[in-house]
Amino acid sequence: MRRRFTVAFSIYLLIIASSFSVSRVSSLSTASSTYRTRNVFLVVMDGVRYSETFGDPAHRFIPHLWNDLRPLGAIYTNFRNNAITVTVPGHTAMLTGVWQNVKNDGSERPHQPTVFEYYRKETGAPANKTWVVVQHMNLISTDYSDDPEYGKQYGANLDSPGLHKRGELEHTGDVATWDILKSVMNRDHPSLVMVNFGMTDSMGHSGSWAGYANAILDADTLIYYLWLKIQSDPVYKDKTTMFVTNDHGRHLDGVKTGFQDHGDDCEGCRHVMMLVTGPDTKSNVVVDTARQLIAVAPTIGALMRFSTPLAKGNVMSDMLAGNTQEPLSKTLSSEIILLVAAITLLGSLLFIFMFAERKRKHIARAKLQCESGSPGVIVTQKSYTERIPESEKFN
Ligand SMILES: [Zn+2]
Numbered sequence: 001m002r003r004r005f006t007v008a009f010s011i012y013l014l015i016i017a018s019s020f021s022v023s024r025v026s027s028l029s030t031a032s033s034t035y036r037t038r039n040v041f042l043v044v045m046d047g048v049r050y051s052e053t054f055g056d057p058a059h060r061f062i063p064h065l066w067n068d069l070r071p072l073g074a075i076y077t078n079f080r081n082n083a084i085t086v087t088v089p090g091h092t093a094m095l096t097g098v099w100q101n102v103k104n105d106g107s108e109r110p111h112q113p114t115v116f117e118y119y120r121k122e123t124g125a126p127a128n129k130t131w132v133v134v135q136h137m138n139l140i141s142t143d144y145s146d147d148p149e150y151g152k153q154y155g156a157n158l159d160s161p162g163l164h165k166r167g168e169l170e171h172t173g174d175v176a177t178w179d180i181l182k183s184v185m186n187r188d189h190p191s192l193v194m195v196n197f198g199m200t201d202s203m204g205h206s207g208s209w210a211g212y213a214n215a216i217l218d219a220d221t222l223i224y225y226l227w228l229k230i231q232s233d234p235v236y237k238d239k240t241t242m243f244v245t246n247d248h249g250r251h252l253d254g255v256k257t258g259f260q261d262h263g264d265d266c267e268g269c270r271h272v273m274m275l276v277t278g279p280d281t282k283s284n285v286v287v288d289t290a291r292q293l294i295a296v297a298p299t300i301g302a303l304m305r306f307s308t309p310l311a312k313g314n315v316m317s318d319m320l321a322g323n324t325q326e327p328l329s330k331t332l333s334s335e336i337i338l339l340v341a342a343i344t345l346l347g348s349l350l351f352i353f354m355f356a357e358r359k360r361k362h363i364a365r366a367k368l369q370c371e372s373g374s375p376g377v378i379v380t381q382k383s384y385t386e387r388i389p390e391s392e393k394f395n
C-alpha cells in the first residue's frame, strides 16, 4: 500500500511539474507581446557626471528626478558607457544597441540600424511617428543609419534649435529644444522619440561650475515637465515609457580638467545615470546590476514589440514589472489550458484518493500534515499619476 502511494504521489508531482513548465515556457515566449508600453521617450541629459545626479547624497541638482520621478520607476546605480565617452557615439550606442566608433561632428551616420528604422520597417509606421529633437547639432545624423537594408526610408524626423533661423524661436538652448518637442508632440503624437538636452554638456565645457549646475537643474525641470505632459495627454498617459540617461559622464575631479571635459575611460566618464518610468516598470526600485548604453535599443524594442536583430545589448529585464503580462488564460492556447487542467484534476483526484486510503488504514499512528502553498502575491503597481498636481496642464 505504501509503495502504491509513493508511486502515485511521484506521478502526481511529475504531472504538476510538467504543467508548470508548459505555462512558464508559454508565458516567457509571449511576455514581449503583453507590455502596455505603446510609446517611448529616450531623454538624454548630455554629459552629466554621476556625482552630480544619483551619486550626490543630497541630489542638489536633480530634485525632480530624485523626488518626483524616482519613486515612480526604476533607477540604475551602475549604468555605463563602456566604449567611446563622447556625444555622437554615446547616442548611437543607445539608438542602435551596438558600440560604434562614429565621428563626433555629425558627418558620419550610424552603421547599424537605429530603433527608428527597426520600428518603422517592421510596423509600417509613418516618419512623423518617430522624432529626434536635439540641442546638440552634431547629433543631426542620428535619425537613421547607412545600413543598406534600412536607412533613410525608415528614418525619423529631426529638428534642432540650430536648424531654425535667428529669432524664429522664442527661447534658446534647452528651453528651445523643449519648445520644439512640445509642438512636435502636440502635432504628431510620435510613438518613439529621442530628445537631447545639451546645455549641461555645453556649460560643462565652458568651465563654469555654476553654469553647469544650473543647466542640470534646468534639464531636471524640463524632464519633469515632459513627464507631466505625457501623463496629461490621453494618447500617452499610462502607455508611455520614459528613459532618462546620459550619453557619457565627465572626468572625475583630479582627472585632467575635471568636470570641464570628457572622453576617456575614467570612472567619471563611464558611469552614467539611468531612470526609467512607465507602465511596465517596477516602481521605487533601485537596480545595482551593471548595465550599459547598448541595452537601451533592445529594451525599447521589447517594450514596443519590434525586433532589433543586430543590437548587441541585453534587455533591461531587471526593471520590468512582473505584473504586466496578460492573465494566463490569454497567454496560453485554450487547448493547452484544457489539457493542463484535466491532467492536474486527474492527478489531484488520484492523490486525494490514495491519501484518503492511506489515512483510513494508518490513522492510528500517523499524524498527518497537510502542506499548503502560500497564496499568490498580487503586486499592485503604485499609480504614478497621484503625485501630479491637478493644476499642471500642458497644451
Ligand atoms: Zn555628450
Ligand SMILES: [Zn+2]
Pocket (backbone or CB within 6 Å): 047, 087, 201, 202, 205, 262
Ligand atoms: Zn562634450
Ligand SMILES: [Zn+2]
Pocket (backbone or CB within 6 Å): 250, 251, 252, 255, 261, 262, 263, 264, 265, 266, 267, 268, 269
Ligand atoms: Zn574622464
